[in-house]
Amino acid sequence: MESSGRSSENEFDDPVWDTVSPSPGSGSLPSKSDGSRRHSSSASSSSASANRDSSPGSNGRRTRPSVTSIASSLPTVREMHDRRTSSRTTLPVTTQPHISSLSSDETVVSSKKVLTNFEKVVARDPRIEEERICRLSRCQTECLRQRSVYDRLLGWADSSYGRLTNQLLSPFMQSRRRPPLPAKEELVSLAQYYYPARADVKVQVCDFGVGRAERTEITIGQVEEYWQSKPDWVDVRWIHAPLGLGLTHSSVEDIFLHDGEPGREFENGGSPGWPYLETEVLNMRSHKNFQEMRDVYLILSNLTELDEKLDHSSFKNNHNPSLQSDIQWRAGHRAMSAGYWSLVASDMPWQLDEGLAMGIRGPLEGLQPIARHVDPQMLSAHPFYKDSHLVRNVFRCFHRSDGILLTMSSMAGVNFLDKKLSEHLSEPVHAIFDNENASAPGYVFSAFADQGTTTWHRRTVEWFLTYLITEVGVTPHAQRQGFNAPDLPVAYQAVIQDLKRRRHAPWRKNETVKLVRDYLACIDELTTIKLICQRQVELFKGVQQDVRKFETEYNRARRLPDNPNGESMHERVKWALTMVKSRHDSFERLLIDAKESMEALFQLRSIEQNELAIVSDSQNKAILIFTGVTIVFLPLSFFTSYYGMNLSTIVDTPRTEGYFWKVCGSIALFIVVVVSFASFRHHLKHMWRDRWLAKPPSSMV
Secondary structure (H helix, E strand, O other), X not given: OOOXXXXXXXXXXXXXXXXXXXXXXXXXXXXXXXXXXXXXXXXXXXXXXXXXXXXXXXXXXXXXXXXXXXXXXXXXXHHHXXXXXXXXXXXXXXXXXXXXXXXXXXXXXXXXXXXXXXXXXXXXXXXXXXXXXXXXXXXXXXXXXXXXXXXXXXXHHHHOOOOHXXXXXXXXXXHHOOOOOOOHHHHHHHHHHHOOOHHHOEEEEXXXXXXXXXXXXXXXXXXXXXXXXXXXXXXXXXXXXXXOOOHHHXXXXXXXXXXXXXXXXXXXXXXXXXXXXXXXXXXXEEHHHHHHHHHHHHHHOOOHHHHHHHHHHOOOOOOOOOHHHHXXXXXXXXXXXXXHHHHHHHHOOEOOOOOOXXXXXXXXXXOOOXXXXXXXXXXXXXXXXXXXXXXXXXXEEEEEOOOEEEEEOOXXXXXXXXXXXXXXXXXXXXXXXXXXXXXXXXXXXXXXXXXXXXXXXXXXXXXXXXXXXXXXXXXXXXXXXXXXOOOXXXXXXXXHHHHHHHHOOOOOOOHHHHHHHHHHHHHHHHHHHXXXXXXXXXXXHHHHHHHHHHHHHHHHOOOOOOOOOOXXXXXXXXXXXXXXXXXXXXXXXXXXXXXHHXXXXXXXXXXXXXXXXXXXXXXXXXXXXXXXXXXXXXXXXXXXXXXXXXXHHOOOOOOOHHHHHHHHHHXXXXXXXXXXXXXXXXXXXXXXXXXXXXXXXXXXX
């Protein structure tokens, strides 16, 4: 046991190993005569090297030397020079570690070495890049074909809610007629492009072993076969399915956990009774693609003639023994429909003000009402983010004791911010995983694609899960590419500065209302991001306690790290916690700044209104005098004009006074009616549309 003067954190950072002989079959444990050991944490490697020559004290602990002994053991300048000279020629056998060391060309993947290894991170294998470009070219061709169908569908849908003038003039003018609806086969293909059938959803299977890694692309219809077992050379198998919260997500999760024993529990990182990790991830989507997804869902889901063919395609290519029956049972249990549109609705990414946060339990809570029109965000006011839309997705992880990890999330946006953001946003969402410069899951696989688990601190599913959740949870950020793009706090700071500039602009009609709306939109976005960051901080604090517990258990079991030079779970979580804390503090300051700026706007406008009231008071007095004069003389003018008319004395006019009122009164009434319709035309138009025309769908059923 450690002395009482050392805290639990120090115990974790500097674990103590009893100097006992290794048990049979555990050749990785050092012998008593080794005289040296490696720490599990690379952060404490410097302290380890400083104390290697220290003899172990009682009970297997190193004794803490006194100040006198330290001073007496300090080398002279001559001795230091001799040591440096001898170290260049030979390396003492006693200082060599007991485990196999990495070669000089092998790089340990570490979040602390992102900037030092910047050239390695940015550079890409030309062969792999060429293959990715070919796949991307094929995806772009299909994307252009589907967008042409989308444009025709959108023209048909918008014309059905067009102006009344188009309907009246359509029999006479070709340009006013409603465009034809695309063919049924084209609409089915369009629906399956944006929302693939559940059995056809692409799934990534990544296998990691010592010095080796492989990636296989399968579909949901084959996924049960791949989580039953894994090859002998594989330490960890990672299955990533791009499924949002819904019936399919819930069924895949339950079948996966039922087919194997659960892994080590993350009691503090998870929730009570649910020891699995999940976090909410912010990612960038193309504003155009986001709008297209909503249009396709809300327009095609109302075309009932497509339902039969789409429902049949949902599980046409399903080869799983349990998935389809489980989904149907779950739909009946939840009193939900297991149709095509009910299953694919979970693929819809959430805006910042939509959906629920972490802790969602059932598929019903994942389906939220959506509006067809996507309002632009205040973030898009920044020139760098003008074509992007910040969305939120839940990233959930489930691990088993057999080394298989399942992650599910509908996140298909850009995680890493760099100068090529517009190019990344233009790529189809189906191919974003292959772009390691944009996708965090794609980067995680590429980080270990060459060496597999060789660089892992521990070749366990818990270590990889910790690495993955910390890498994904801190996005989006610009650190991975060397900060060559403005980060989110920087962009929002520029937006707030622009709002302050508009606050001091001269008063114009309706400008204050628009400015207040922009302030409120900015405050809502900052509040949501701050809340997500706050929950991420709570998550990583819990994970930090869990990994400390794991390391303590490893120490008690005498389980040495597989690679002492690798990055430990504690270091990963500490780095992620620092990142999210810094982001949380930044958005908290921005939120306070935005609120104070809006309050200053209200005060400034109140002062301006008081000044305008003083000016208008003098104008009101002048208008009062003019009104009094008008009240006196207006009736006199009317009566003198009325009684002064004498139609019978007009030459060649046999008409009477009644004829005059019929003509002039009708004209006057017509003018009044026309002016009234012109003044209230917008209100009357909405009343007519609500009563006689079909309204566009505004929410999911």
